[in-house]
Structures are given as structure tokens and as C-alpha cells.
Amino acid sequence: MPATVVVGAQWGDEGKGKLTDLLAKEMQVVVRYQGGHNAGHTIVVDGESFALQLIPSGILYPFITPVIGNGVVVDPQVLLAEMRGLEERGVDCSRLRVSGNAHLIMPYHQELDALAERRLGRNKLGTTKRGIGPTYADKAARIGLRVQDLLDPKIFRQKLDLVLKEKNQVLAKVYNRLALSADDICAHYLDEYAPLMEPLIADTVGIVHDALEAGQQVLLEGAQATFLDLDHGTYPFVTSSNPVAGGACTGAGVGPRHIDRVIGIAKAYVTRVGSGPFPTELTDERGDALVERGHEFGTNTGRRRRTGWFDAVMARQAVRLNSLSEIALTKLDVFDAFETIRVCVAYDHDGVRYEHLPYHQSVLHQAVPVYEELPGWRSDTTGATSVADLPDAARRYVERLAELAGVPIRLVGVGPGREQFVRFDRP
Numbered sequence: 001m002p003a004t005v006v007v008g009a010q011w012g013d014e015g016k017g018k019l020t021d022l023l024a025k026e027m028q029v030v031v032r033y034q035g036g037h038n039a040g041h042t043i044v045v046d047g048e049s050f051a052l053q054l055i056p057s058g059i060l061y062p063f064i065t066p067v068i069g070n071g072v073v074v075d076p077q078v079l080l081a082e083m084r085g086l087e088e089r090g091v092d093c094s095r096l097r098v099s100g101n102a103h104l105i106m107p108y109h110q111e112l113d114a115l116a117e118r119r120l121g122r123n124k125l126g127t128t129k130r131g132i133g134p135t136y137a138d139k140a141a142r143i144g145l146r147v148q149d150l151l152d153p154k155i156f157r158q159k160l161d162l163v164l165k166e167k168n169q170v171l172a173k174v175y176n177r178l179a180l181s182a183d184d185i186c187a188h189y190l191d192e193y194a195p196l197m198e199p200l201i202a203d204t205v206g207i208v209h210d211a212l213e214a215g216q217q218v219l220l221e222g223a224q225a226t227f228l229d230l231d232h233g234t235y236p237f238v239t240s241s242n243p244v245a246g247g248a249c250t251g252a253g254v255g256p257r258h259i260d261r262v263i264g265i266a267k268a269y270v271t272r273v274g275s276g277p278f279p280t281e282l283t284d285e286r287g288d289a290l291v292e293r294g295h296e297f298g299t300n301t302g303r304r305r306r307t308g309w310f311d312a313v314m315a316r317q318a319v320r321l322n323s324l325s326e327i328a329l330t331k332l333d334v335f336d337a338f339e340t341i342r343v344c345v346a347y348d349h350d351g352v353r354y355e356h357l358p359y360h361q362s363v364l365h366q367a368v369p370v371y372e373e374l375p376g377w378r379s380d381t382t383g384a385t386s387v388a389d390l391p392d393a394a395r396r397y398v399e400r401l402a403e404l405a406g407v408p409i410r411l412v413g414v415g416p417g418r419e420q421f422v423r424f425d426r427p
Contacts, residue, residue, distance in 0.1 A: 002260035003218040008225025009264035009318035011272035015330035020057035028216035030058030033251030034071040034241040035223030036132040070101035071251020073135040076193035099204040100148030108167040109134040136240035150194040205253030220248040226318045237276025245322040264324040268332045271305040280308035294334040309342045312404035317357040330413035338376040344369040382415040
């Protein structure tokens with residue numbers, strides 16, 4: 001049975017968690033394939049809000065096996081705390097499985113992340129300072145510690161002693177910080193975390209393939225989004241992994257022939273957190289209105305998100321990079337109070353029109369959006385359950401975005417609740 005990938009089509013925070021939760025009803029396995037606890041999903045179920053960081057959205061369904069794949073970087077303290085919080089609210093987390101090949105976020109990763117960002121000053125990247133980037137850097141340098149190392153104290157200590165020789169030199173000589181103690185780290189990771197993590201650690205590649213071979217439905221869930229991708233995003237203002245659909249193959253351990261549906265999640269407008277280019281950004285009262293009406297603050301960090309008009313140039317690039325089969329649009333209701341709405345249909349740079357994302361960063365940074373203005377609908381859409389319930393202007397807005405992106409928009413969110421969506425058509 002082929003798998004489905006859910007990927008953010010913008011700069012993240014598009015509402016992937018809600019859609020993943022919605023799709024999970026049809027799934028038996030849900031796999032998180034990259035990122036760390038720098039990304040969060042908020043899901044509202046019967047008026048109750050669940051903010052997830054590492055655990056896949058499928059955890060809220062008792063018949064699903066939630067999996068943290070090898071492409072994820074894991075802070076055991078954060079994961080275990082998230083599990084405790086869910087269990088206190090009646091959610092069974094015993095079904096969760098974590099890849100032994102996933103890499104561990106260590107205390108020196110977090111400290112170096114914060115110190116490096118502070119040192120960059122005005123040129124900072126906007127990292128969450130949670131150690132994600134340094135962990136992926138150590139993974140690439142082949143000096144990282146993996147989740148399975150928690151099961152072998154001797155190997156864990158040997159690897160830790162080796163890497164601390166370098167990290168403590170950097171902390172002391174570059175940042176004038178105290179060295180970290182291997183004994184203290186082992187006390188937390190081996191004595192405190194390992195016994196709790198051991199029942200969760202598994203061959204997740206085997207779990208996923210056993211499910212596929214048994215004809216089960218598998219959902220591959222990414223964190224962050226297309227334009228935060230390490231290779232294809234607005235570098236260097238990106239994350240340290242590959243959120244694009246291709247990253248699902250490496251991060252979950254499946255080949256491309258196992259995937260037949262790729263759903264891109266996009267807001268009816270655009271947001272991003274942190275630094276980096278943002279051609280359609282709004283810095284006026286309309287941008288403030290999007291923040292207020294859309295509650296645009298980070299799930300994990302609380303940071304205010306930057307907001308702007310929908311960017312069809314980005315959308316077309318996301319379709320290309322991910323081979324999107326369809327788009328799910330979220331937060332259409334945020335525009336309920338707007339009299340007119342703009343959509344960026346192209347960029348202009350020195351008289352040259354760009355229908356697709358410019359390859360050169362200098363062009364992108366200086367690009368001027370070419371806008372098309374559409375009428376608003378000035379009415380409440382949050383109770384809509386079918387296309388017929390939507391105002392004509394809202395329906396036309398969705399149809400225009402689909403036309404500009406080049407793929408169908410099949411699902412439209414009209415509120416934060418689990419059931420607040422409208423199906424435009426079915427695959």
C-alpha cells in the first residue's frame with residue numbers, strides 16, 4: 001500500500017498538525033521523518049488544545065502506531081516530558097516507537113547553538129537555540145550520538161568522551177565558558193533517560209515496511225516546511241534538515257516508489273518566523289490584523305510570526321520541489337473580516353518578471369511582488385461544512401489559488417477545530 005506524505009508548502013506553521021490529525025483517521029502508522037522539537041503542531045479536539053513537539057499527530061488515535069523516524073533529532077528530556085504531559089491528559093503513549101538511528105540532542109548542542117546565535121548579533125539566523133543545527137552538524141561530521149547508544153553505556157561513554165574533547169575546547173577557548181562534565185551528562189542520559197526510552201526504541205524502518213507490505217496506510221509527516229529546507233530553502237535562513245517530500249524517503253527509510261500522494265499544506269496567506277527574505281511581508285495594520293486574527297505566535301517559542309499575502313510564486317516552486325499532488329489550504333477564515341485580499345502572482349526585478357522562484361539570492365531579496373487584488377467576503381466562514389456554505393468570493397479565492405499553484409486544492413480549513421474544514425473535491 002503506497003504511503004502519503006504531508007509537507008509544509010511555505011515557511012512552516014501552516015497547520016500540518018491539524019491535517020495530519022485529520023488524515024490519521026485513515027492510517028495505521030504515522031511517521032515523523034525529520035526535524036526536532038523546534039517545530040510544533042497544535043491540534044484542537046473537542047475544544048481541547050494539544051501542542052505537540054516531537055510526537056507525531058497520530059498519537060491521539062488509539063489504533064495508530066506513531067513513529068519517530070531516523071531523520072529526527074531527539075532530546076530525550078523533551079520527549080519524555082511531552083509523553084508525561086499527554087499521559088496526564090489521558091493519551092496512551094506506550095504505542096510510540098523511536099528509531100535507534102535517530103540522533104540525540106546533547107547539552108553541548110544547546111549551549112553552542114545559543115552562543116553561536118548570540119555571536120552573530122544582527123546577522124543571526126533566528127534559530128530556536130534548542131540544539132537542532134549543531135546536532136545535525138555532528139551527524140554529518142559522523143561524531144553524533146544516536147538513540148541506540150543509550151542501550152550500551154560503554155559505547156555511549158566512549159563516544160561522549162571523544163566528542164567532549166572538541167566541544168569543551170570550543171566552549172572554553174572560543175566562548176570562555178566552563179567545560180561540560182561527562183559524568184553529569186551520563187547521569188542524566190544513561191541513568192535517568194535510558195530506562196524510560198528503552199521500551200520505545202525500535203527498528204522503525206522495519207515497522208514501516210511491515211505495515212506497507214501488510215497493505216496498511218502509512219502517513220509520513222514532516223516538520224518545518226519547503227522554504228526552510230536546507231537545500232531548497234532561503235539559505236542560510238533555513239532549518240538543518242530536509243522537510244521536502246524527498247526527505248521523507250531518507251528520514252523514514254522508504255523509497256520513492258512507496259509514495260503515491262504528496263499533500264502540501266499552505267495557509268491562505270503566508271507567515272514565517274525568524275530572519276530571511278519575505279517578498280509579500282506586511283508591516284502595516286493588515287499584517288497586524290493577520291497576526292491577531294490568526295493567532296500567529298509560535299507553538300513552542302511564542303515568537304510573533306511575520307505575515308504577508310499569499311505568494312503563488314512560492315506555491316508553484318513548492319509544487320515542483322515536492323511533486324505535490326494536491327494542496328490543503330488552512331486558515332481561510334482569517335480573511336473573513338477583510339474587504340479586499342491580495343495575491344502575489346509573480347515577482348518583478350529590474351523589469352524582469354519571474355513566474356517561478358528566482359535562483360539567485362540577490363534577486364529574491366530585491367524582488368517586488370506583482371499583485372492581483374480579489375474581493376473579500378466580509379462574512380463568517382467558520383461554520384461552513386461544504387463548498388455551498390462558503391461565500392462566492394471565498395470560493396473564488398480558493399479556486400484562484402489552485403489555478404495559480406497548478407494543482408487542486410482539495411481541503412480548506414475554516415477554523416482551529418478538528419472538524420472545521422471544507423472538502424472541495426476528492427482525489
